[in-house]
Amino acid sequence: MSHDHNMPDGFSVREGSLFCEAVSADSLAQRFATPLYVYSQTAITDAFAEWTEAFGGAEHLICFAVKANSNIAILKLLASLGSGFDIVSGGELRRVLAAGGDAGKVVFSGVGKSAAEIELALTAGIRCFNVESASELALIERIARNLNKVAPISIRLNPDVDAKTHPYISTGLKENKFGVDAEVARALYRTAHESDVLLPVGIDCHIGSQLTEIEPFIDSVKHLKNLVLDLRSSGIELQHIDIGGGLGIRYRDEEVPSAKVLITSVRDQLDDLSMELMIEPGRSIVGNAGALLTRVMVIKEGETKDFAVVDAAMNDLLRPALYSAWQTIIETAPSSVQTRVYDVVGPVCETGDFLGKDRELGITEGDLLAVLGAGAYSFTMSSNYNSRPRAAEILVSGTDAHVIRKRERVEDLWADECLPEHIGSQAHDD
Numbered sequence: 001m002s003h004d005h006n007m008p009d010g011f012s013v014r015e016g017s018l019f020c021e022a023v024s025a026d027s028l029a030q031r032f033a034t035p036l037y038v039y040s041q042t043a044i045t046d047a048f049a050e051w052t053e054a055f056g057g058a059e060h061l062i063c064f065a066v067k068a069n070s071n072i073a074i075l076k077l078l079a080s081l082g083s084g085f086d087i088v089s090g091g092e093l094r095r096v097l098a099a100g101g102d103a104g105k106v107v108f109s110g111v112g113k114s115a116a117e118i119e120l121a122l123t124a125g126i127r128c129f130n131v132e133s134a135s136e137l138a139l140i141e142r143i144a145r146n147l148n149k150v151a152p153i154s155i156r157l158n159p160d161v162d163a164k165t166h167p168y169i170s171t172g173l174k175e176n177k178f179g180v181d182a183e184v185a186r187a188l189y190r191t192a193h194e195s196d197v198l199l200p201v202g203i204d205c206h207i208g209s210q211l212t213e214i215e216p217f218i219d220s221v222k223h224l225k226n227l228v229l230d231l232r233s234s235g236i237e238l239q240h241i242d243i244g245g246g247l248g249i250r251y252r253d254e255e256v257p258s259a260k261v262l263i264t265s266v267r268d269q270l271d272d273l274s275m276e277l278m279i280e281p282g283r284s285i286v287g288n289a290g291a292l293l294t295r296v297m298v299i300k301e302g303e304t305k306d307f308a309v310v311d312a313a314m315n316d317l318l319r320p321a322l323y324s325a326w327q328t329i330i331e332t333a334p335s336s337v338q339t340r341v342y343d344v345v346g347p348v349c350e351t352g353d354f355l356g357k358d359r360e361l362g363i364t365e366g367d368l369l370a371v372l373g374a375g376a377y378s379f380t381m382s383s384n385y386n387s388r389p390r391a392a393e394i395l396v397s398g399t400d401a402h403v404i405r406k407r408e409r410v411e412d413l414w415a416d417e418c419l420p421e422h423i424g425s426q427a428h429d430d
């Protein structure tokens with residue numbers, strides 16, 4: 001190992017070799033091949049416990065944001081710890097139910113819920129719809145009436161605060177597509193209050209992701225509180241305040257406030273309301289619990305740059321290409337090779353296909369690398385671009401390594417494609 005690394009929970013370097021809990025990265029790659037997603041069960045459990053402890057005795061519900069990592073084994077693990085879930089599609093609800101999660105702890109976010117998704121959620125009996133527009137509220141009302149059900153709703157407030165994060169993952173500004181402003185929210189609560197099939201139960205917001213400061217959270221919490229008090233004075237009593245997700249993690253050298261510090265400052269603002277607190281963390285629970293293992297296939301020395309071509313690509317891990325996200329890349333075993341500076345790139349035919357740029361590594365062809373911080377928005381954003389089967393996923397617990405998703409087979413990729421008979425049925429007559 002050529003550098004000192006601040007290793008994420010669940011991972012450690014022993015005599016130069018990377019371990020996930022008690023299992024070496026090399027043995028995992030030998031056994032399951034690469035590219036390979038590896039998660040530490042303990043790291044996930046510990047991160048969830050940190051959130052739970054942050055609330056002290058306060059009444060709360062932690063709703064894990066399923067889009068960060070939706071593997072049903074991980075959802076089952078979180079459900080067993082008492083987690084609820086924040087979903088953004090009917091597919092995610094189906095995953096939660098397949099994992100044995102409790103529909104009564106599910107909140108449904110997202111700007112475009114279809115009639116079929118709303119029906120599914122009402123039938124399953126979710127905790128609450130986080131409503132983002134007047135049209136959505138009208139659609140939920142119509143479907144609830146048809147199904148003879150009462151729909152619990154929360155309105156997503158867009159507090160117009162700057163989360164100071166990457167523009168693609170900032171969601172709480174006026175110009176973003178998410179939520180409604182306070183005036184529209186008031187009107188929607190009024191509509192819901194007057195409807196016999198809509199039940200206003202809460203208020204929510206979510207201002208962005210990978211936030212590294214407390215202030216934007218507190219700003220938005222103040223806006224939520226003002227609206228809650230305003231609604232109270234007009235006879236609309238809500239039961240919960242959902243402050244969304246978004247707490248960042250350390251990918252490199254970010255200084256991120258702890259869950260405890262965040263929740264303590266939130267409670268300073270909200271405790272006098274005596275409402276249940278809800279939060280929707282994704283990245284902060286799973287982000288640092290995962291790594292992507294990949295093997296160096298080709299070392300290519302260019303005129304101005306050296307490239308390490310690895311067997312994982314942007315289809316496996318999109319964050320570097322999509323957000324210019326920086327993730328630590330390390331050798332998984334001691335190396336005597338002279339270090340050089342490489343761009344670590346995949347085999348996909350795109351210049352944007354890189355996992356890391358300008359990385360100092362001591363490697364030769366065949367060596368194994370680990371991309372850290374790959375537990376959130378990593379496998380879930382993977383695709384089959386370039387007809388690449390998606391990687392396998394492994395959950396490590398102590399000395400045990402469990403396959404929680406098999407590597408896709410190439411034949412799977414066209415299993416749902418069809419060959420219409422009219423193609424190629426006519427003889428060429430030229």
Ligand SMILES: *Cc1c(COP(=O)(O)O)cnc(C)c1O
Nearest residue numbers: 065109209245246280281282283
């Ligand atoms: C993505 C998302 C989250 C989770 O965000 P993290 O940054 O992963 O904590 C929570 N709530 C909503 C509505 C989201 O869209």
